[in-house]
Amino acid sequence: MIGDTLTYFKSYDQIIEHALSALGEGINHRPCIGIAGESGCGKSSLAHAFKIYIEREYSKKVLVLHQDDYFHLPPKxxxxxxxxxITHVGPQEVDLSTMKQNLLAFKGDLSSAKKPLVDYHKNTITTVDIAPRDYDVCVVEGTYALHLDPLDLKIFMEKTYLETKVLREKRGRDEMSNFNEQVLNIEHHIVKKQYDNAQLIVHNDLTTTKR
Incomplete structure (x- = not known):
């Protein structure tokens, strides 16, 4: 998403190392890694860290798909x-079908595909061309990312919206209001259901549990 600044956190390296250990030789077979969790828990930053780490340590090219680009409507x-x-809140806001098509384009080793791209400040959604065949690893992140298949590794970040409030305030992207907290509470009850399907849980202290 245009307008979203991502920072690389070296503290995420230990999570990535555990994830790649869980994948084993799968890292060499064009894996798709899914990262889910609540708003502000660090999904986008972890996906960004995966890209930097894998490209640096394995010399493999990483395609990152951010759910924020796949909403049916632009942010505002x-x-x-x-x-x-308020009942509009939920997976129905997201074009998960197109997100899955892009994931399958990677898995299918397609030479070209189109994906949406959101410009946060302009409040627009455009389409860009990608070349899935040029990538070796795909990382998909979003509140509902673990609903997608096929994923070779499903990661869930267990930090809740109540625990991310300070981080969300610092990010400054979302309006801090009672209404938005209601929205996040609704998402909380939807998102947490993905916990049971995850193969790697990221705890608040950044330790991980493999399941």
Whole structure:
């Protein structure tokens, strides 16, 4: 998403090392890694760290798919729709079908595909061309990422929206209001269901549990 600045956190290296250990030789077979969790838990930063780490240590090219690019409506329009009807909140806001198509384009070793791209500040969604065949690893992140298949490794970050409040305030991307906290509470009850399907749990202290 244009307008979202990502920082590389070296502290995530230990998570990535555990994840790649869980993949084993799968790292050499064009794996897809899914990362799910609540708003502000670090999904985008972890996906960014995967890209930097794998490209640096393995010389493999990483394709990152961010769920924020796959909403049916651009950010401000989606927020306004939520204001009119809070039941709009949930997976139905996201074009998971297109997200899966892009994932399958990678798995299918396709030479070209189109993916959406959100410009946060302009409040627009455009389409860009990608070349899935040029990548060796795919990382998919988002609140509902573990609903996608095929994923070779499913990672869940267990930090809740209550525990990420300070981080969300610092990020400054989302309006801090009672309404948005209601939205996050709704998402909390939806997102946490993915915990049971995860193969690697990332705890608040960044330790991991393999399942």
């Amino acid at each position: 329009d989606n927020h306004n729709k939520r204001l009119k009807d």
